[in-house]
Amino acid sequence: MKIQDVQVGEIRIPLKKPFKTALREVSVLENVVVKITTDTGHIGYGEAAITPVITGDTMGSIKWGILEHLSPKIVGQNLENFEDLMYILDTSLIKNTSPKAAVDMALYDLFGQLHNIPVYKLLGGYRKNITTDITISVNEPEEMAQDSIVAVEKGYETLKIKVGKDWKKDLIRLQSIRDAIGYSVNIRVDANQGWTPKEAVMIIRKIEDMGLDIELIEQPVKAHDFEGLKFVTDNVYLPIIADESCFSPLDAVNIIHNRIADGVNIKLMKTGGIHNALKIASIAEAHGIDCMIGCMMESKLGLTAACHVAGGKKIITRFDLDSPNLCAEDPIKGGANYDEFKITLNDKPGFGFENIDNVIYD
Numbered sequence: 306m307k308i309q310d311v312q313v314g315e316i317r318i319p320l321k322k323p324f325k326t327a328l329r330e331v332s333v334l335e336n337v338v339v340k341i342t343t344d345t346g347h348i349g350y351g352e353a354a355i356t357p358v359i360t361g362d363t364m365g366s367i368k369w370g371i372l373e374h375l376s377p378k379i380v381g382q383n384l385e386n387f388e389d390l391m392y393i394l395d396t397s398l399i400k401n402t403s404p405k406a407a408v409d410m411a412l413y414d415l416f417g418q419l420h421n422i423p424v425y426k427l428l429g430g431y432r433k434n435i436t437t438d439i440t441i442s443v444n445e446p447e448e449m450a451q452d453s454i455v456a457v458e459k460g461y462e463t464l465k466i467k468v469g470k471d472w473k474k475d476l477i478r479l480q481s482i483r484d485a486i487g488y489s490v491n492i493r494v495d496a497n498q499g500w501t502p503k504e505a506v507m508i509i510r511k512i513e514d515m516g517l518d519i520e521l522i523e524q525p526v527k528a529h530d531f532e533g534l535k536f537v538t539d540n541v542y543l544p545i546i547a548d549e550s551c552f553s554p555l556d557a558v559n560i561i562h563n564r565i566a567d568g569v570n571i572k573l574m575k576t577g578g579i580h581n582a583l584k585i586a587s588i589a590e591a592h593g594i595d596c597m598i599g600c601m602m603e604s605k606l607g608l609t610a611a612c613h614v615a616g617g618k619k620i621i622t623r624f625d626l627d628s629p630n631l632c633a634e635d636p637i638k639g640g641a642n643y644d645e646f647k648i649t650l651n652d653k654p655g656f657g658f659e660n661i662d663n664v665i666y667d
């Protein structure tokens with residue numbers, strides 16, 4: 306099975322409501338889709354999310370990276386030499402994790418088809434049912450409390466609450482949500498780099514003292530501030546999870562080994578795809594700590610790949626794989642089945658996509 310052609314296109318999906326974090330606000334998902342065709346007529350699909358405030362990757366840089374730097378190196382290569390392909394991908398372009406992730410996904414999709422096996426089984430086949438949380442955007446406390454009630458009514462057992470805009474209001478936000486939904490639902494908090502290290506320690510200690518029963522705090526401080534992140538981790542009881550601070554397997558070694566955070570959130574858009582995501586899972590496993598897997602604002606295309614990683618690995622125990630549920634439409638036929646918080650992987654070869662509508666290829 307030889308790679309014959311690499312195409313890129315754009316996917317555009319309106320969101321149910323604007324997605325708001327301490328870093329950005331977006332109301333339409335606009336991402337890049339990659340379609341790789343082989344000489345045997347097989348097709349592999351991947352997606353790159355446009356999240357410049359986190360990855361630095363833009364629509365233009367993603368397309369250029371794929372078409373000008375990755376495609377020329379992989380066209381003509383044989384899927385049988387999968388390990389070689391992964392090395393080519395890793396070494397053809399530094400950084401640019403989103404375009405690499407899209408190509409890596411499409412290659413895994415094809416590798417599964419080559420061996421007639423779903424990708425999650427290739428990766429270990431630990432589970433085919435996954436329960437995701439849902440994200441509550443940062444808004445006024447009353448609106449967040451209302452959004453939380455709606456999510457709980459839909460059956461979500463874990464909410465991921467976005468904060469990091471104004472620390473005094475963040476405490477009111479969390480208290481309002483707890484008052485609205487009670488204590489039977491799990492709450493995790495994501496500050497998306499919104500606090501200084503000292504602020505973070507003060508706020509998290511208040512959260513602890515208020516008895517808000519929070520599971521963990523994701524990325525309290527700036528992505529580059531490893532010392533600040535460690536300061537927070539060392540000075541609070543709640544688990545601190547590195548998200549924007551952890552892109553590569555080497556980041557994971559540094560963060561986990563030096564206890565800069567208590568855990569890491571793996572995202573394919575940060576690792577450059579499945580190949581490096583698996584290394585991070587193994588690093589965590591070697592240190593005896595569980596991992597979280599998350600996503601950017603991706604359609605069900607990219608999320609199917611993340612779900613297969615989640616399905617393959619026992620060490621991944623926390624799932625923030627909710628972006629398809631934040632979209633107003635699902636143009637992806639086949640792939641993982643999303644029924645709100647319940648995600649089920651299908652057992653078709655690769656990722657099991659049938660048809661990707663709404664993509665205009667360049």
Ligand SMILES: C[C@H](N)C(=O)N[C@H](CCC(=O)O)C(=O)O
Nearest residue numbers: 356440599600601602625627628
């Ligand atoms: C969508 C997911 N639940 C999420 O919250 N991801 C964010 C970043 C996504 C973005 O800005 O596109 C995160 O975990 O920080």
Ligand SMILES: [Mg+2]
Nearest residue numbers: 495523524548
């Ligand atoms: Mg996060």
